[in-house]
Amino acid sequence: MNILLVASAFNSLSQRLYAELSDLGHQPDVVLAAQGPDPVRAAVRELRPDLIVAPMLRTALPEDVWREHTCLIVHPGPPGDRGPSSLDWAIADGAEQWGVTVLQAEAAMDAGPVWAAEPFPVPPVGKSDLYRNEASDAAVTAVLTAVRRYADGAYKPLPQTDESVTVVWRDSFRQQRRRIDWEHDDTDTVLRKLRGADSQPGVLDELLGHEVFLHGGHPEDELRGRPGALLAQRAGAVCRATRDGAVWIPELRPRRNSGDPAPFRRPAASVLAAYRPGLALPEVPAPPDLPPGRRTWTDIRYRQHGDTGFLAFSFPGGAMSTDQCRRLLAAYTEALTRPTRVLVLGGTRDFFSNGIHLNVVEAAPDPAQESWTNLNAMDDLVEAVLRTTDRLVVAALGGNAAAGGAMLALAADQVWCRTGVVLNPHYRRMGLYGSEFWTYTLPRRVGPDEAERLTTQALPVSAATAARLGLVDRLVPAAPRDFTAEVERLATGLAAAPDLDRRIAAKAAARAADERERPLARYREAELARMHALFFDPEAPYHALRAAFVRKAPGGSARPLAPAAGGTR
Numbered sequence: 001m002n003i004l005l006v007a008s009a010f011n012s013l014s015q016r017l018y019a020e021l022s023d024l025g026h027q028p029d030v031v032l033a034a035q036g037p038d039p040v041r042a043a044v045r046e047l048r049p050d051l052i053v054a055p056m057l058r059t060a061l062p063e064d065v066w067r068e069h070t071c072l073i074v075h076p077g078p079p080g081d082r083g084p085s086s087l088d089w090a091i092a093d094g095a096e097q098w099g100v101t102v103l104q105a106e107a108a109m110d111a112g113p114v115w116a117a118e119p120f121p122v123p124p125v126g127k128s129d130l131y132r133n134e135a136s137d138a139a140v141t142a143v144l145t146a147v148r149r150y151a152d153g154a155y156k157p158l159p160q161t162d163e164s165v166t167v168v169w170r171d172s173f174r175q176q177r178r179r180i181d182w183e184h185d186d187t188d189t190v191l192r193k194l195r196g197a198d199s200q201p202g203v204l205d206e207l208l209g210h211e212v213f214l215h216g217g218h219p220e221d222e223l224r225g226r227p228g229a230l231l232a233q234r235a236g237a238v239c240r241a242t243r244d245g246a247v248w249i250p251e252l253r254p255r256r257n258s259g260d261p262a263p264f265r266r267p268a269a270s271v272l273a274a275y276r277p278g279l280a281l282p283e284v285p286a287p288p289d290l291p292p293g294r295r296t297w298t299d300i301r302y303r304q305h306g307d308t309g310f311l312a313f314s315f316p317g318g319a320m321s322t323d324q325c326r327r328l329l330a331a332y333t334e335a336l337t338r339p340t341r342v343l344v345l346g347g348t349r350d351f352f353s354n355g356i357h358l359n360v361v362e363a364a365p366d367p368a369q370e371s372w373t374n375l376n377a378m379d380d381l382v383e384a385v386l387r388t389t390d391r392l393v394v395a396a397l398g399g400n401a402a403a404g405g406a407m408l409a410l411a412a413d414q415v416w417c418r419t420g421v422v423l424n425p426h427y428r429r430m431g432l433y434g435s436e437f438w439t440y441t442l443p444r445r446v447g448p449d450e451a452e453r454l455t456t457q458a459l460p461v462s463a464a465t466a467a468r469l470g471l472v473d474r475l476v477p478a479a480p481r482d483f484t485a486e487v488e489r490l491a492t493g494l495a496a497a498p499d500l501d502r503r504i505a506a507k508a509a510a511r512a513a514d515e516r517e518r519p520l521a522r523y524r525e526a527e528l529a530r531m532h533a534l535f536f537d538p539e540a541p542y543h544a545l546r547a548a549f550v551r552k553a554p555g556g557s558a559r560p561l562a563p564a565a566g567g568t569r
C-alpha cells in the first residue's frame with residue numbers, strides 16, 4: 001500500500017516504521033506536521049495514500065483529512081488511556097506494565113476505535129530510552145498488525161465504548177508535578193522525576209541562582225551532603241545531594257529568556273561553569289572497571305569474562321563530544337592491554353552512537369574549530385579500532401546508530417545488532433561529506449554502488465535490511481533488557497571458537513594487504529580535507545542546519561527522507 005506517515009518530527013519511531021514498512025513492500029512517505037495543517041493537506045492531495053499513520057503527533061490531524069481518509073494514531077498508552085502525557089504518567093505512577101494502542105482518528109482525542117494494541121514492560125530507565133526501545137517494539141508490532149488488518153478489509157476495529165475498555169483521561173504532565181523537593185523527596189522519588197523528563201521537557205529547577213532544566217538522572221552510592229547541594233562533577237555530569245543519598249545529572253538546559261535564541265541541552269558542568277567561572281566542584285573520577293555492586297554513574301565501563309572483554313559506553317542522546325571520544329579511546333587503549341581474544345564495544349541498551357556532539361559544537365566559542373577538533377577525536381577512536389589486529393572486535397548495537405557513530409560500528413570486525421535498531425549510515429542531512437574512514441569501511445562491506453546509494457539517498461535502514469546489505473553480521477532478536485546478557489553469551493561462544501586464531505590471523509593479513517594498497521592515513525586525509533572546507537566555510541549549509549537541529553527549529557518539508565545526522569535527538 002501507499003502509506004503516508006504524518007509526524008511532528010521524523011523521530012526514532014517514525015524512522016523505524018518507515019524502514020520496516022518499506023521492508024514489507026509498502027510505499028511509505030512522510031510529511032511533517034510541525035508547521036500546521038497545510039503541508040499535511042498538500043501531501044494527502046499529492047500522494048493520495050491508501051492509509052495514513054501518525055506515529056508521533058503533538059497536534060491534531062486536520063478534520064477534513066481524518067473524515068475523508070482512514071487515519072491511524074499511535075498512542076503510547078494502553079486501550080482506554082487518553083491524554084498527551086501517557087508515558088510521563090506511567091513512569092510517575094511506577095507502572096510495571098504499559099502499552100501502545102493504534103486507534104482511528106476521531107474528533108475526541110484518543111477516543112477512536114482500536115485497530116491494535118500491544119503491551120510492554122516498564123523498566124527503571126529514562127522516558128526517551130523507554131520510548132525508543134520497549135515502547136517502540138510494541139508500537140511497531142501494533143502498527144504492522146493494524147496495517148495488515150486494514151489491508152485484509154474484513155477487520156472491524158473495537159470501539160472504546162466496549163465494556164472491556166476502561167477509559168482514563170490523564171492531563172498534560174506539567175512542571176509543577178515534576179518539581180523536585182530536595183529537602184523531602186528521597187532518592188528514588190528524585191530519580192523517577194528525572195527519568196520521566198530526561199530528554200523532554202526536563203525538570204525545571206534552580207542552580208546558582210539560574211533557572212535550568214535538569215536532564216537525566218542516575219544514582220550515587222557513596223557521596224552525601226546537604227539536600228540540594230552540589231557535591232562533585234564527573235565526565236561533565238554533576239552530583240547533587242538528596243535527603244538520603246545523591247544523584248548524578250548529566251545535562252542541563254538553561255531556561256529561555258524572552259528574545260534569546262532557544263537554549264539547548266549540554267553537559268551540566270559546562271553550563272554551571274558559564275554561570276560561575278572558577279566554580280570549584282571536586283572532580284570525582286570513576287574507573288571504567290568499577291567493582292561489581294557499585295551503584296554510581298559513569299558513562300564508560302569495562303568488565304572481563306574469561307577471554308572476552310566488554311567495553312560499554314552510554315552517552316546522552318548518543319552524541320560523542322571531543323572529551324567523550326578521548327576518554328573512550330583511552331579506555332579502549334587500556335582494554336587492549338588486557339589478555340582477551342574478543343573485545344565487545346558497546347553492548348548496552350539504547351543508542352550506540354550518533355557521531356560528533358552537535359550541541360557541544362554549537363555552544364563552543366568557535367563552532368568550526370570545535371567541529372574540527374571533535375571530528376579528529378572521533379577519527380582517532382575509529383582508527384584505533386581499525387588498527388586492532390591481535391583480537392576480534394565486535395560492535396554490539398543495542399540501539400540506533402547514525403553518521404559517524406554508524407561508521408564507528410563498521411570499524412569493528414563484526415557488527416551485532418538488536419532487531420529493533422535503525423541505522424542512518426550517512427551525513428548528507430547535515431550538509432556534510434563525512435569522515436570516520438567511511439570511504440574505506442562502507443564500500444568494503446556493501447560495495448561502492450550501495451555505499452553511494454546509502455550516503456546520497458540518506459534513508460533510515462532497518463536492522464533486517466542492514467543485515468541483508470552486509471552492514472550487520474548478526475541480528476540479535478532480544479528484548480532491550482535482555483540484549484546485554486545475550487551479547488555476553490554470544491561473545492563468550494565466539495572467544496571459545498576453535499578457529500578463532502585462524503580468523504584473527506586472517507584479519508591481520510587482510511589489514512596489512514589493505515594498508516599496502518592504500519594506507520588508512522590517505523583515507524583520513526582525503527575525508528578530512530573535504531570536512532575542513534565545510535567546517536571553515538561560514539556559508540556552508542552545515543552551520544545553519546546544525547543550529548536548526550540543535551535548537552529544534554520546526555521543519556516543514558513535505559518529504560523528509562531522514563533527520564539530520566549526529567546530535568542528540
